[in-house]
Amino acid sequence: MGTKVMYQNVWILGEQEVGTVRQVSFELLKRGRALADKRESQLVAVVMGDHLAENELQRLIHYGADCVIAVERPELRHFLPEPYTSVLTVLIRKYRPEILIASATTTGRTVAPAVAVVCHTGLTADCTELDIEPETGNLIQTRPAIGGNILATIKTPAHRPQMATVRPHSNKPLEPDESRRGEIIRETVNATNLQSRIKRLGFRENSEAVGNIQDAEIIIAGGKGFKKDENFRMVRQLAELFPDGAIGATRDAVDRGWISYNHQIGLSGKTVSPRFYLAIGISGSVQHLAGIKTAENIAAINNDPEAQIFQVADYGIVADLFEVLPLIKERLATLNLKQEPEVSE
Amino acid sequence: MKIIVPIKQVPETSNVKMDPETGTMIREGVEPIVNPLDLYAIEAAIRLKEHAGGEIIALTMGPPSARKALTEAIAMGCDDGILLSNKKFAGADTWSTSYVLSQAIKKIGRYDLILCGERATDGDTGQVGPGIAAWLDIPFMTYISKIMEVAENEIRCERMVETGYEILAAELPCLLTVVKEVNFPRLPTLRGKLRSRAVELQTWGPVDIDAQPDFLGLKGSPTRVVKITKPQVARRGKIAAPKDEGELVTAVDGLIEFLKQKEIV
Numbered sequence: 001m002g003t004k005v006m007y008q009n010v011w012i013l014g015e016q017e018v019g020t021v022r023q024v025s026f027e028l029l030k031r032g033r034a035l036a037d038k039r040e041s042q043l044v045a046v047v048m049g050d051h052l053a054e055n056e057l058q059r060l061i062h063y064g065a066d067c068v069i070a071v072e073r074p075e076l077r078h079f080l081p082e083p084y085t086s087v088l089t090v091l092i093r094k095y096r097p098e099i100l101i102a103s104a105t106t107t108g109r110t111v112a113p114a115v116a117v118v119c120h121t122g123l124t125a126d127c128t129e130l131d132i133e134p135e136t137g138n139l140i141q142t143r144p145a146i147g148g149n150i151l152a153t154i155k156t157p158a159h160r161p162q163m164a165t166v167r168p169h170s171n172k173p174l175e176p177d178e179s180r181r182g183e184i185i186r187e188t189v190n191a192t193n194l195q196s197r198i199k200r201l202g203f204r205e206n207s208e209a210v211g212n213i214q215d216a217e218i219i220i221a222g223g224k225g226f227k228k229d230e231n232f233r234m235v236r237q238l239a240e241l242f243p244d245g246a247i248g249a250t251r252d253a254v255d256r257g258w259i260s261y262n263h264q265i266g267l268s269g270k271t272v273s274p275r276f277y278l279a280i281g282i283s284g285s286v287q288h289l290a291g292i293k294t295a296e297n298i299a300a301i302n303n304d305p306e307a308q309i310f311q312v313a314d315y316g317i318v319a320d321l322f323e324v325l326p327l328i329k330e331r332l333a334t335l336n337l338k339q340e341p342e343v344s345e
Numbered sequence: 346m347k348i349i350v351p352i353k354q355v356p357e358t359s360n361v362k363m364d365p366e367t368g369t370m371i372r373e374g375v376e377p378i379v380n381p382l383d384l385y386a387i388e389a390a391i392r393l394k395e396h397a398g399g400e401i402i403a404l405t406m407g408p409p410s411a412r413k414a415l416t417e418a419i420a421m422g423c424d425d426g427i428l429l430s431n432k433k434f435a436g437a438d439t440w441s442t443s444y445v446l447s448q449a450i451k452k453i454g455r456y457d458l459i460l461c462g463e464r465a466t467d468g469d470t471g472q473v474g475p476g477i478a479a480w481l482d483i484p485f486m487t488y489i490s491k492i493m494e495v496a497e498n499e500i501r502c503e504r505m506v507e508t509g510y511e512i513l514a515a516e517l518p519c520l521l522t523v524v525k526e527v528n529f530p531r532l533p534t535l536r537g538k539l540r541s542r543a544v545e546l547q548t549w550g551p552v553d554i555d556a557q558p559d560f561l562g563l564k565g566s567p568t569r570v571v572k573i574t575k576p577q578v579a580r581r582g583k584i585a586a587p588k589d590e591g592e593l594v595t596a597v598d599g600l601i602e603f604l605k606q607k608e609i610v
């Protein structure tokens with residue numbers, strides 16, 4: 001592998017959970033669609049899993065794929081690095097895609113580097129922008145690096161497939177079009193490709209009431225400005241006033257034990273791309289900002305007018321959080337009350 | 346138990362200064378440190394050694410000055426360190442880096458476990474760990490938040506994913522990348538520091554690790570950085586600075602209005 005001859009089409013690596021395609025896969029399809037259109041090639045979605053129902057796979061076509069390649073085996077029910085790497089490698093060798101993009105999820109960021117090594121090709125992590133040179137098919141990959149201090153543009157000029165992982169929630173999916181038609185190919189693989197030296201013994205769901213921040217559309221985040229453990233509860237109370245509001249935190253808040261590490265946002269925590277990010281009592285260090293670069297709307301509350309967070313805020317309030325939060329809660333509560341009759345109708 | 350810990354020396358990025366003209370990092374006065382996320386891998390190795398005995402080797406690829414990272418790892422409790430340093434290694438991307446590290450690991454010979462950090466805070470890719478495992482063809486588990494049990498030929502761990510924690514068991518030898526939740530790294534002790542000065546570190550180049558020359562450095566890297574720009578972080582939004590109770594209420598109204606406009610509430 002490695003030479004450029006005979007590589008064509010754009011692939012996305014779809015992810016599923018108990019047979020249901022994950023949202024991130026639809027987001028990838030939009031990215032992939034734009035690349036395939038510009039290159040005038042096909043967009044293919046690859047999915048591995050156990051029970052992959054026809055109508056679920058059709059959804060990938062509604063969201064932009066021209067073709068779906070599905071591999072259905074009990075061994076692929078849950079993500080395991082070895083079978084996923086082997087199966088994907090087998091498919092790449094057979095079909096030779098020009099580009100393969102995966103989500104920068106725990107799955108994508110695990111399987112993609114192993115596949116890149118086996119296929120002797122380049123991989124760019126956690127891209128925020130992708131473009132293509134229509135003539136050469138060269139993928140133009142842009143990603144933040146050095147703690148978000150720079151943006152690097154990266155190419156894989158001489159190797160195929162060109163691989164990239166894309167930051168989850170850095171774009172919305174296309175509107176689904178149920179009239180779109182496409183092909184579904186069910187591939188089989190040898191048992192040797194399904195072997196795993198790792199066994200999955202069990203699963204423990206996130207115990208926190210307010211769950212997965214990487215998928216969250218709305219994140220209410222708190223920092224050291226809350227000063228005390230008890231006060232940090234205000235973040236949760238506010239998050240609960242939004243439908244599916246999740247809780248985020250700075251490293252300082254996590255280090256003080258106010259909240260668990262899986263809520264930490266930033267360079268050494270999670271990267272999030274919600275529609276709305278509210279930063280309360282957060283100074284806006286470069287490391288923290290590295291995690292929220294792709295948030296759509298950012299609001300900030302901080303009593304220091306010089307706080308860096310205001311540099312990135314779409315709406316900011318320079319005030320004591322302990323005075324502002326009760327007012328916001330009050331306003332949101334009345335809004336929710338007003339909306340309630342509509343919901344119950 | 347023999348454990349290998351690949352660590353990377355990175356610039357202290359908390360106060361990075363960028364050259365506004367060129368968009369590159371100003372390296373003067375930037376203290377190189379051990380990748381903070383690698384300290385968790387070192388700590389995990391030390392705890393396993395305390396429990397089961399054995400030996401820990403820290404491994405780094407970098408400029409000659411990266412020797413200091415190894416010294417620090419030894420001061421924390423690693424037994425030995427190997428520096429992979431050579432002009433031919435320079436400019437490597439994650440593909441080539443993981444190749445070089447895997448060749449060095451092959452040269453070390455028998456081992457039970459390789460422990461990596463989740464990612465390096467400069468490149469921020471998290472690709473080198475899985476890459477090493479792929480080169481060596483050993484099982485690997487990423488985002489490990491808890492090491493539960495180590496038996497003769499097996500290690501049990503928890504892996505932190507988006508929706509919760511997977512409980513996994515892997516055959517040894519295997520490679521793990523650990524996240525911050527896994528432990529709390531210790532500081533080097535005075536005794537450790539003294540010992541680290543006494544340890545003679547080996548430096549290996551391409552020939553020592555029997556590396557294929559065209560897999561090395563910039564030349565051997567499939568990816569190319571073609572442009573560096575400065576991110577435009579400033580959004581220049583509306584900032585309200587209320588001076589009294591009334592203005593505060595107006596500011597909050599403004600926020601609610603903003604949320605309605607953006608269809609968030």
Ligand SMILES: Cc1cc2nc3c(=O)[nH]c(=O)nc-3n(C[C@H](O)[C@H](O)[C@H](O)COP(=O)(O)OP(=O)(O)OC[C@H]3O[C@@H](n4cnc5c(N)ncnc54)[C@H](O)[C@@H]3O)c2cc1C
Pocket residue numbers: 222223224225226249250251252253264265266267268269270280281282283284285286287288291301302303304307319320321322358359381466
């Ligand atoms: C390698 C490395 C990795 C890192 N990774 C991360 C990471 O992933 N995530 C992360 O968050 N940090 C990370 N950090 C730490 C980061 O540098 C900052 O220290 C941290 O983000 C600061 O957290 P903070 O904003 O909560 O605290 P502070 O910087 O102390 O800010 C608190 C803010 O609260 C405001 N405030 C205080 N009282 C009030 C009040 N009554 N009302 C309103 N506002 C108030 C203050 O004005 C201040 O701006 C990392 C650092 C390093 C070196």
Ligand SMILES: Nc1ncnc2c1ncn2[C@@H]1O[C@H](COP(=O)(O)O)[C@@H](O)[C@H]1O
Pocket residue numbers: 350351352353354380382383386404405406407439442446460461462463464465466468469470471472473474
């Ligand atoms: N040059 C290097 N030398 C030794 N280990 C490295 C090097 N680069 C990366 N690593 C290891 O791989 C992990 C992930 O790094 P990265 O893929 O660069 O984000 C780090 O936490 C280290 O454990």
